[in-house]
Amino acid sequence: MKKSTKHPLAVWSTAALAALMISVSPVGAYTAQAATVTEVKGTATVVAPPAPAGPVRNTTIPPLLDAFKQSQRPNVLVIGTGGTIAGQSTDATSFQTYRAGTLAIEDMVNELPDKDKMADVSTLQFGNAGSGSYTFNDLYDLSLTVDKALEVYDSVVVTTGTDTMEEIAYFLDLTVQSDKPVVITGAMRPWTVVGSDAQANLYNAIKLAASGRTESFGTVLMLNDTIHPARGVTKTDANRMDTFQTPMLGAIGYVDEKTIRIYRAPKRVTLPEGEGKPVFDLSKISKEDLAKVEIAVSYQEAGGGAIRGFVADGAQGIVTAGTGAGGISRDMSAARREAIEKGVIFVSTTRTGSGSVYSSGEGIISGDNLSPQQARVLLLLSLSFTKDFDTIKGWFETYGTPEV
Template identity: 70%
Template structure:
């Protein structure tokens, strides 16, 4: 029997990896790869297909080109093509069969709602053939893009949105790790029926509640009061809680907001009015004059607004404008409702705007919109009666 040296064994393993590379749809464990080289593959060992994950890129800091390797805040977002970034990731062929699609290459705040309409349809199209989708965006309005996808994507397959706080080309960048872990999470299938989840800094959060809390830090995204859904620690993915949608049946999981049933012309304008000490009426009156069909108020404390704003709100309601009340505090619930006014529960103003925009794009009936806020919009878990 031939005695193998460490050098010859290493050569065999390299050969084995080369053989495996010729089979892009198959995954062989290290043991089975070695057996393949020696021609003694165990016929009882199952060959496992890798899950298919498509990365749909919209740009942002993750695709940013920095001035130099230490320009952490001086860079041009949305510069690098996603195909090149994915190609540079090591070991991705161990977790998924990854494809890419360049939807756009801009900062997140540059995208319009009409473009998000197209993005959502693209995600659903990809999920017809893919096991999961990763969407890369800038972090500035990532939570809004995530919630729009969460409310509109029809497929229950995993959708993971990610980005970075540092551009790809600086030392200590978080971009490659975030992209790799997002692909890993989507491929795992652990967030199927969760809706869209946001993944950065080894954590993943429900799109409905997550928010950006710091302009520069890599741990900027948090879910106030409730906390993250889970964590990714190398090969381990832990899910510690699930969003309320995950408890619904396959037939009731999807929201009413099927974009294939409307056109971009049906999308309405919804704005946010921020309250503060002696806040004037100009924001609300200006929004109404500019065609807003709905307005979210980011109020003080439990959602209070100034006297001038309150009087202007009454006038706007008489014109058919729908209002949603939220708090500017960053956390907490709001229960204030009334004629033409819907309580925003614990949605922040940015999330409430996305939900109200979709509601009013699908229905002009106040009772219907209010019902959607209390069912689709509220994240409370309804347990069956015993």
Template identity: 65%
Template sequence: MTQIVKSELAKKVLVPLLVLSLLAAMVGVLAKSNYVRAEEAPGLPTFDIPALSSEHQTSSLPNVIVVATGGTLAGKARDDDKTNFQNYAAGTFKMADLVAQLPKHKTADVSTFQFGNKGSGGYTIKELYDLSLAVDAALKIYDSAVVTTGTDTMEEIAYFLDLTVRSEKPVVVTGAMRPWDVIGTDGPANLYQAIKVAGSDKTKWFGTVVMLNDVIYAAREVTKTNAHRNDTFDAPMFGALGYVDDPAVRIYRAPARAAKAGKSTWASPFDLRTISKDSLPIVEIVYSYQEAGGGAIRGLVADGAKGIVTAGTGAGGISSQLSTARSAAIKDKGVVFVSTTRTGSGSIYDSGSGNVIGGDNLNAAHARMMLLLSLAFTNDVSTIRNWFTTFGTQDVEISVDENTVLSTSVEEPIVTEPTPEAVLPTATASPTTEPTTAPTADSTIDPTTEPATEPTTETVPVTP
């Protein structure tokens, strides 16, 4: 009898404790439901980065490593035709051989690491994850890095690196519009000059920059503008950061990130070491045009897209059918949208709520990279909105009184690097993942309506 009583008492004590434990575990899971990164990234890749040679260790010149991915710069003309500018095999030559063909560099000691050897469009997002980690691994040894890529998706690769590389050391992306072995190729000069920019240390704290044709651009701002011309890269809204001359590297303005040099908030929120590459979500782009159908959005959502960037007409407008499909995707699947313009330049301002986020001055390709990485780290739309409106944006306000004050928006909302143990930073608004709070498409980006904007300020470049 005593045994039965003890058993009953044990049940009365243990069962509630078990229930409380289960509830606590569930609360912990729910508390982190908006936090999609892995607690511990499994199996981070390792890279066989070459050690500094004894000669380079004793040299007074900076040590620059060229991380090669292939592209036109490493391309070989078909049939050995030295005049065949457009028919070639990208990613044929090894970078060590190409560097060996350059004149001995006057301003840097150069090493190479062959990450890959193919066209830029052939790389997956998971491979870009590895590339970013390889660049950071190289920068633990070297003073700066040059990354060579094909030009087709160079702006996307460069911006991915800009958002993810943790080191403050210079990262310079370059490539070529003509293969290495044809007459008039731009490959050797671009490679030589990119090494010069990296070795100069003048783009430290800039994040990733792109250098082709002797012109230096911020990765966030640059885009390819022509299919064939050597001077194809441009930054339509802001122009170049600087230029490479002989022998000078001249920087005339700095990107917004440089204003945070030396601060803990300089680094982006996207530390790839804390997530698995398998957590990188599907994010796509939809282009709007006259009477565009909604099938593109419906099809991409059916394929598993968690985020979609719309390249809209004018100030981000999309067709009524796309708008209807977008609203359904938000309501039924909680898809996050970013609005950009197909015009090539211009800012799309954010409404401050809902699942449609203004892409600022990012083009569709850049906005996709930003949204893809954001969704890899959080499902909270207000947090994603905060990242879009604060990280890397440039808004300078000058007020003159008895004590002249210069303030920039990059110093206002602090973008905190997330940690697995902490809740991700959120904007002042409450999370807006519920699709019922999302505004309709026409009310937020219809070009006939006045977009909601912050008080107008004069925009001027931040000088280094």
């Protein structure tokens, strides 16, 4: 992989980190602030802080170190956003009782042994919150920050919470313009508990990013020694460490100590430079252009109220998570017809967790085997760039299809 200029570790004092945790965390972020609300995360009782005045994201790339300029090792920027991986447990055996998004990414990276044998590692604390607390406006900033970092870094690792990691990963996969490796990782156990997967996941994510093996792959996800493509990966268990799976197609590779195995790659790796890359360049739109898209789930005798409510609330697109191969109830179907007449675009997916949906029609696009939550990300980005139905349908038939 081509060598590029390098950045040093960002310096975060204890006081600065405390200020960051108070000013950055949005509602629902799990930090060490005084708690006023109790939330349930899996089987764990997690304490959430009071709502701050508003989120502030750090997007400033760290400055260069002369030592990094002279080094022959690849450089990796680790961007921390919080989550369980940055969690502080009640004690060393509190596997599920902890405050997520508490520890500083610089401190976590500094604890990793022998990292300088594989890369020069720098850090950036973008935020410190649970993954579900981030808005698409935040992800807009995160994506542009990753691209900015890759102008000088060889690769980027992004740490997040696992709850909505599959949506964050797919958003980055569709929007980051650089071909350099982007690896997203997290953990199912907090950093400070015995037997945590956090340290191994972060170490292996850095190793994978530094190797350059996923150049032109887009964003990949690395947890539990397993490499998954961003497109198609999903969280399948609330607590287990092997929670992330890619239904139908499976993982693309594994990290086994010094060995990194890649068994398949996305089609765009084989295409000429610039081809096959998604068209969603966020530098060409503003945050105000980001579309509003919702998900409506079908079930026995499901009513049409959800769809009508989403339309009344301003949804420009709706993903239906249907039964079987995308079926929805009679009432939902009637509400969908009304919405289509108002210009709302629908994508049909299945709630089963696996399998392809091919049904389409006027105002309806097939979601193939995209999960409802990832189909929502693609539809949201598509509607942010165009309102033309045929163009969006074409994007789902290309970027939304898992060609390898």
